[in-house]
Amino acid sequence: MEFAKVHFLSFILISIVMGLITYNGITMSTTVLRDIPDNGDNEFADFYPRPQAVPGVEQSLELWQEQTSRLERLQDICKQLNRTQTYTPPKGYTMRLLVDDTNHVLFGYIPKVGCTTWKGVFGRIRRAHGGNRPDFSKLSQFNDTEREKRLREYKKVLFVRDPVIRLLSAYLSKFTNLRALQKTWENMYGFDILKRYRPGSEDLLKNNHNLPRSERTFMNVTLTEFIRFVTDRGDQIKLHEISDHWLPQHIVSHVCEIGFDFIGKYENLAVEAPFVLNWLGLTSVAGFPEVHASKASSFIADEYAHVPLIYIQALQKYYMTDFQLFGYSSTGTVLKIANQLFDIDHID
Template identity: 45%
Template sequence: MEIEQKRRRKLLDEGCEKLNLSRSLPNLNTRYTGHLIVDNEYKILFNFIPKVSCKTWKSVFGELRRTHSNRGKSLLSAYSEEEQQYRLANYRKAVFVREPITRLLSMYLSKFCNFRNLQRIWERMYGRKIVAQYRNGFTPYSPKNNDTGPLSFLNITLSEFIQFLTDREGQINLGYITDHFLPLNIVSSPCAIHYDFIGHYENLTTEAPYMLKFFGANHAVQYPPVHASSAVNRLVNEYKKVPLDLMKRLRKYYRNDYELFGYSFDDTLKSIVETFFSEDDE
């Protein structure tokens, strides 16, 4: 694991240089530090990324703080600029990342396909814009579909959301909603925040306990059992419906993530295609 961590940090450093990305934060505001959990006892900064076991990591660090009655502020952005600078310079830092289009699918399934209040919220935020722009002759603004009356589900497709997202590349700012689908490198600033540990969601069973041991916190808190992701199981079924031109646009949208974190879009696409054709042969 130590060798793998060195490889990942080296790959990240090379990617930052190749892409000419800044190695320092332009300023300390919520945009850059609002995702960093602080543990002052163990001197840890952990960057949580939505759809990368985010809720579980928040719970783990919350439990860790309770073991030593750490009553300091839990997010780096809540500290003064001087306090933030000190912690960025002196605390060890960690982040977990995930294969980009698998993470996007996980977001799509949980926000646009759960047929509950959450889907209604996301359809109001994004679905109406998508329908108005990409479904010719259909408008979701009828009296039956307004915010005060009954709302019929718009059933936004993955292809529609990909088109919406890639049409607005560089135009969507980081926030506590957009952090669910913006590229990993925008949410985690890996070239500016020099991480000591870079975990991969795909190896969570092994790497989560190792990270806690890496920080010397494994005796105080444990990472809970890892369950299979529904996004992985539905990867082929969902992406085989997406036109190839949109897949190419998606690769471009997440290109920096693939460069920086060692994932391969081509390998992911190949597995989708191979599985698709093997299913047809059965």
């Protein structure tokens, strides 16, 4: 543990300097949002939630002020990237937009940002309006004219998450659960990862290759190996239903092209989820489940403290555009890790 602390002290100093140089002018949050506790991952909550209180008038005004700040930042960075809003984006850009035609809502979901819970909420909304099935429509299911009409007229909502913690959440849930899901991800990526980054794994790879998938030994990909795989391959990894669990959120959501009206923060889910449901006029039919601490938030120090600095810095670079677009800071994440690693109650 002492090695981890020394290792991480170096990381803190480097990251703070990087933060001052690279993310100058990008704020993390307003006072009201800093005061809201990090309630973490809620992706496995049941879909029959108790209603939660909507913020009072004063706090609601501050939340809207924060929205203005987020959207202005987003528009500025999108302009710098030469990416602009369009009502006729490619059909593939709309595959992760849930449609509520009754209330005229489009919800952009991103894996590892509470998307399972949000799908459950929209399933409940559909049932409340007489739908026979508990699922939902996606915008990509409609023709060009219908997609354009909804993009122009509906309220569009997106929730995002600290990129570094989101990647850890994907890693923990897919590569460490010691169940069929882990074998699925290992069968898809494990052979390539071990071949590239684990010297001496030849026998394990050979034995697993010769066995049926269900009988293969767990490869137990490490976080460092996963980070190296993600950052080394970068743009070579195309967007699909598995890679969207760690690819940058601006790629998964096409946030510049879709032009969302509300950008929520996963870290403030307990307040912002009920708030946006109230804004959408959905509170009477769908409250948001009680929010619980996430596994990723709880174990972030234990996991990242042993990752070599060079790979954490590569991860920061990989998610640079997400940090900028959504107002996150890698320095802020470092301080959160330090809180746990050094048992610090508060950092000014």
